[in-house]
Amino acid sequence: MGVIQYVxxxxxxxxxxxxxxxxxxxxxxxxxxxNPIDAYIGQIQSRANGVLxxxxxxxxxxxxEELYGLKGNLFSQYVxxxxxxIFHLDFGPxxxxxxxxxxxxxxxxxxxxxxxxxxxxxxxxxxxxxxxxVAGYFHTRRAATVLEVVGILLYPIPYYIxxxxxxxxxxxxxxxxxLSPTFPVGDLSLQMVGSIIYNSTLPALTLVLAGFGWNxxxxxxxxVATTEEPYVTFARLKGTSNWTRMVRYVFRNAMLxxxxxxxxxxxxxxxxxxLTEILFSYPGVGLIMRTAASSGDYNVLYGAIxxxxxxxxxxxxxxxxxxPLLDPRIRHR
Amino acid sequence: xxxxRQTAATSADLAAGRATPPSRPRRTAAGWLWLFNTxxxxxxxxxxxxxxGSFVLPFFCRVDPALQASYxxxxxxxxxxxxxxxxxxxxxxxxxxxxxxxxxxxxxxxxIGISAISTAIGLSAGYIGGLYERxxxxxxxxxxxxxxxxxxxxxxxxxxGNNNFLTIGVIIVVFGWAWNARTIRSMVLSLxxxxxxxxxxxxxxxxxxxxxxxxxxxxxxxxxxxxxNTVLFxxxxxxxxxxxxxxxVEVPTLGSIIFWALxxxxxxTGNFVWLLAPIVATVLLFLGLFLVSTxxxxxxxxxxxxx
Amino acid sequence: MIRLDNVVxxxxxxxxxxxxxxxxxxxxxxxxxxxxxxxxxxxxxTLMKLIYGDVQSPMALAAGxxxxxxxxxxxxxITSQTIRQHWFSRISYIPQSSMNSxxxxxxxxxxxxxxxxxxxxxxxxxxxxxxxxxKLGLPVETLDAYPHQLSGGMRQRVxxxxxxxxxxxxxxxxxxxxxxxxxxxxxxxxLLMELQEQMGNTILLVSHDMGVHYQVTTRMLxxxxxxxxxxxxxxxxxxxxxHPYTRMLIDxxxxxxDDRARDGIPGRPPSLWQELRxxxxxxxxPLATARCRSEEPALxxxxxxxxxxxxxxxxxxxxxxxxxWQ
Numbered sequence: 001m002g003v004i005q006y007v008x009x010x011x012x013x014x015x016x017x018x019x020x021x022x023x024x025x026x027x028x029x030x031x032x033x034x035n036p037i038d039a040y041i042g043q044i045q046s047r048a049n050g051v052l053x054x055x056x057x058x059x060x061x062x063x064x065e066e067l068y069g070l071k072g073n074l075f076s077q078y079v080x081x082x083x084x085x086i087f088h089l090d091f092g093p094x095x096x097x098x099x100x101x102x103x104x105x106x107x108x109x110x111x112x113x114x115x116x117x118x119x120x121x122x123x124x125x126x127x128x129x130x131x132x133x134v135a136g137y138f139h140t141r142r143a144a145t146v147l148e149v150v151g152i153l154l155y156p157i158p159y160y161i162x163x164x165x166x167x168x169x170x171x172x173x174x175x176x177x178x179l180s181p182t183f184p185v186g187d188l189s190l191q192m193v194g195s196i197i198y199n200s201t202l203p204a205l206t207l208v209l210a211g212f213g214w215n216x217x218x219x220x221x222x223x224v225a226t227t228e229e230p231y232v233t234f235a236r237l238k239g240t241s242n243w244t245r246m247v248r249y250v251f252r253n254a255m256l257x258x259x260x261x262x263x264x265x266x267x268x269x270x271x272x273x274x275l276t277e278i279l280f281s282y283p284g285v286g287l288i289m290r291t292a293a294s295s296g297d298y299n300v301l302y303g304a305i306x307x308x309x310x311x312x313x314x315x316x317x318x319x320x321x322x323x324p325l326l327d328p329r330i331r332h333r
Numbered sequence: 334x335x336x337x338r339q340t341a342a343t344s345a346d347l348a349a350g351r352a353t354p355p356s357r358p359r360r361t362a363a364g365w366l367w368l369f370n371t372x373x374x375x376x377x378x379x380x381x382x383x384x385x386g387s388f389v390l391p392f393f394c395r396v397d398p399a400l401q402a403s404y405x406x407x408x409x410x411x412x413x414x415x416x417x418x419x420x421x422x423x424x425x426x427x428x429x430x431x432x433x434x435x436x437x438x439x440x441x442x443x444x445i446g447i448s449a450i451s452t453a454i455g456l457s458a459g460y461i462g463g464l465y466e467r468x469x470x471x472x473x474x475x476x477x478x479x480x481x482x483x484x485x486x487x488x489x490x491x492x493x494g495n496n497n498f499l500t501i502g503v504i505i506v507v508f509g510w511a512w513n514a515r516t517i518r519s520m521v522l523s524l525x526x527x528x529x530x531x532x533x534x535x536x537x538x539x540x541x542x543x544x545x546x547x548x549x550x551x552x553x554x555x556x557x558x559x560x561x562n563t564v565l566f567x568x569x570x571x572x573x574x575x576x577x578x579x580x581x582v583e584v585p586t587l588g589s590i591i592f593w594a595l596x597x598x599x600x601x602t603g604n605f606v607w608l609l610a611p612i613v614a615t616v617l618l619f620l621g622l623f624l625v626s627t628x629x630x631x632x633x634x635x636x637x638x639x640x
Numbered sequence: 641m642i643r644l645d646n647v648v649x650x651x652x653x654x655x656x657x658x659x660x661x662x663x664x665x666x667x668x669x670x671x672x673x674x675x676x677x678x679x680x681x682x683x684x685x686t687l688m689k690l691i692y693g694d695v696q697s698p699m700a701l702a703a704g705x706x707x708x709x710x711x712x713x714x715x716x717x718i719t720s721q722t723i724r725q726h727w728f729s730r731i732s733y734i735p736q737s738s739m740n741s742x743x744x745x746x747x748x749x750x751x752x753x754x755x756x757x758x759x760x761x762x763x764x765x766x767x768x769x770x771x772x773x774x775k776l777g778l779p780v781e782t783l784d785a786y787p788h789q790l791s792g793g794m795r796q797r798v799x800x801x802x803x804x805x806x807x808x809x810x811x812x813x814x815x816x817x818x819x820x821x822x823x824x825x826x827x828x829x830x831l832l833m834e835l836q837e838q839m840g841n842t843i844l845l846v847s848h849d850m851g852v853h854y855q856v857t858t859r860m861l862x863x864x865x866x867x868x869x870x871x872x873x874x875x876x877x878x879x880x881x882x883h884p885y886t887r888m889l890i891d892x893x894x895x896x897x898d899d900r901a902r903d904g905i906p907g908r909p910p911s912l913w914q915e916l917r918x919x920x921x922x923x924x925x926p927l928a929t930a931r932c933r934s935e936e937p938a939l940x941x942x943x944x945x946x947x948x949x950x951x952x953x954x955x956x957x958x959x960x961x962x963x964x965w966q
Contacts, residue, residue: 016471020471021478021479158569160591161616168605168609230737231740231741231742231744234735237727237733238755239728249743252743252746267478271480275573279577286482290486301486301490309478313478332786
């Protein structure tokens with residue numbers, strides 16, 4: 001019974017958070033000082049060199065207002081918006097690439113972002129925690145302090161600094177990787193996969209370095225505390241080997257708070273990923289957002305925000321649901 | 334531990350079963366000395382250099398560092414220009430100094446704003462509890478889940494025409510208070526069950542009284558650390574926006590200098606100092622803030638153990 | 641027979657070194673249940689660690705030796721250097737806080753087989769364990785459960801099962817009943833006694849609760865300020881204690897039908913940091929004389945199989961408080 005309650009609560013929270021997020025994005029354009037429709041019409045006019053007639057402009061404005069859901073009273077707008085977004089994932093067409101639907105553009109870029117995120121987050125978490133648990137279990141040795149210092153040095157460095165430093169070091173000073181990555185298009189082939197991996201290494205490395213330091217530090221602290229627990233001491237007195245104690249006793253227990261911490265850090269990690277994409281011109285959601293920001297393509301921006309919220313919240317939910325699999329105290333009440 | 338503090342315990346003594354008498358105990362630290370450990374001192378030194386340097390030195394600068402084409406472009410380091418000049422004809426070192434000052438100023442103001450809001454919300458949610466707490470925490474969790482950068486990108490796009498640097502600060506406050514509020518509230522929760530709060534309650538003190546006189550001193554330790562972390566967050570966020578060109582990049586900040594360097598091909602023209610200098614400055618500044626933060630943390634933690 | 645010969649255990653700290661066990665010599669016959677009693681800080685836990693072989697920095701066996709009297713598979717006698725390899729096969733340990741001594745995220749059954757003393761054929765061992773725990777009053781499902789699903793008493797039984805399943809020659813139990821309520825305490829103690837009777841091993845039981853010692857033990861060792869002050873068969877020790885400290889410990893036990901007020905023992909044990917001369921109990925002892933303060937009494941056999949370290953062993957404390965001859 002405990003598990004079902006737990007799942008229900010988590011899913012409920014998830015839906016509530018999604019709802020609030022979608023609502024905030026609904027109100028966002030209405031809170032902005034600039035009217036996106038005016039801005040767009042201004043752009044069209046400048047492109048068309050003022051050839052459009054007043055009638056055509058009025059018609060365009062009306063269409064846009066309908067599209068944006070800015071007609072009618074606030075409540076009907078809201079309901080209409082919810083309907084469009086939740087059930088159809090329809091964010092309208094992109095302004096810059098009219099009439100390509102926004103959802104299509106984003107869904108093209110999403111796999112890139114997700115791929116980068118998943119790979120680098122998993123590596124950072126696993127590697128960081130493994131190093132951390134070894135450093136914590138053997139915390140009396142000097143090597144452990146060295147590892148901790150590595151963590152302390154890496155952890156406060158922000159994403160953009162890491163990205164720029166990585167470029168500086170590995171694409172300039174020691175030019176192993178390209179200064180600006182280019183991604184091939186076309187059918188999937190081994191060569192293409194290799195090229196993708198080669199060009200993705202620097203952004204992935206940035207994300208891994210960013211998460212690595214924190215994982216080392218927090219895992220080390222947890223491991224030190226866990227090693228003092230009675231059950232670890234008792235295992236020692238049974239003669240259990242260092243390896244078994246470190247893995248089955250210390251790590252299996254210390255990693256639980258780390259899983260929770262991972263869920264809480266998803267927002268930050270996602271931000272970092274977007275930023276890294278922009279800096280490396282990596283064809284993910286981040287780059288799409290940045291270009292949309294320059295060209296005033298608000299539909300793309302709103303679509304991207306909504307999907308971002310969805311992605312982060314869902315990832316959090318997935319982690320929350322995995323947690324009972326790892327902790328039998330939640331699984332069996 | 335240090336061998337100097339042990340008296341010589343010869344094996345003969347041990348074999349004879351005689352315990353060796355202890356050496357003289359250390360003098361206990363007086364007054365505020367408990368606060369200062371290695372990390373904290375190191376961090377404070379670094380911070381002091383940055384703060385004093387960036388706030389005092391600008392008085393000696395005669396040329397507006399943001400003014401382009403003041404000098405020849407991409408000059409190497411020389412006695413006239415210690416870090417050379419940028420691709421836009423500005424003196425790199427002066428630009429950097431002003432950048433540090435502006436980033437710090439923004440960071441501190443935003444830090445104060447976020448700390449004030451998040452403390453109020455966190456304290457009240459934690460102590461009042463009930464439906465109020467649940468609602469507040471739902472909002473807090475939503476704000477935490479909504480990734481900040483996409484929102485900032487939208488807002489950055491919308492306000493690019495806006496000429497006010499502080500607007501960025503306001504936006505960061507509006508979207509950045511959530512995390513700190515959560516931390517403060519969980520700390521208040523653990524406090525609620527502690528004995529001294531119950532004692533105050535039983536002796537008839539009102540809610541506000543308890544908040545101010547009992548909880549606040551305990552919380553203030555977290556506040557100091559939280560404030561520093563918030564400053565870090567604020568400087569970081571502004572720089573993030575600037576690096577991708579969505580802040581007011583004419584204003585020198587740690588982020589905007591990187592933005593200019595990247596967009597004027599610092600690496601291709603060989604002017605890597607333009608890029609390297611802000612990296613080093615940022616890392617050192619953040620290291621200083623971080624050391625102060627963990628140093629305070631360690632000092633408060635050990636004091637709590639004693640107190 | 642386990643022999644301790646002038647064993648000294650020292651702790652090295654920043655302030656200097658201190659002897660937590662200061663010259664203890666004993667012979668422990670096989671098959672007895674030896675209770676070790678004394679106030680906190682008297683050295684009983686350190687003595688247990690020494691005997692178990694759990695000696696790691698900053699603690700060290702500064703002097704003396706321990707002979708265990710049983711030999712390993714190759715016929716070599718086991719000494720304090722080699723005892724480590726026989727943890728949970730020839731010697732085992734029941735810890736104090738059974739509540740927290742099991743890994744919370746791993747099933748109970750697998751914790752029976754995750755140490756080197758266990759037979760590598762895990763399946764067969766688990767079958768045998770399943771049969772064994774029934775005898776201890778545990779349901780078969782226990783092995784498949786997680787520790788948090790078991791009650792405190794059940795967990796302690798699991799610890800006992802673990803400690804006894806491999807039929808070790810020596811079992812050390814450190815306050816095995818302290819965390820349990822009285823009813824469960826009795827069950828656990830009876831279980832321990834039953835098992836000991838069946839298997840014939842030696843049990844060393846540390847407890848600060850004299851009542852527990854009274855019910856269970858066949859021999860008693862009383863420790864005070866890192867020294868052994870009394871050692872003998874339980875019946876003799878409880879009926880007619882020789883050392884005044886033992887006398888006071890026993891007098892603090894309530895008995896049914898006796899309404900007299902109980903006295904605590906005033907004062908505290910001496911600090912082991914200072915130079916100690918003479919009998920360490922002298923400051924708190926009503927029988928103390930000048931000789932007591934200058935000359936340390938040795939552990940001497942005053943009655944058959946009953947040792948005491950006291951110059952006035954056997955003198956009773958009369959109701960008036962003064963000495964009287966027994």
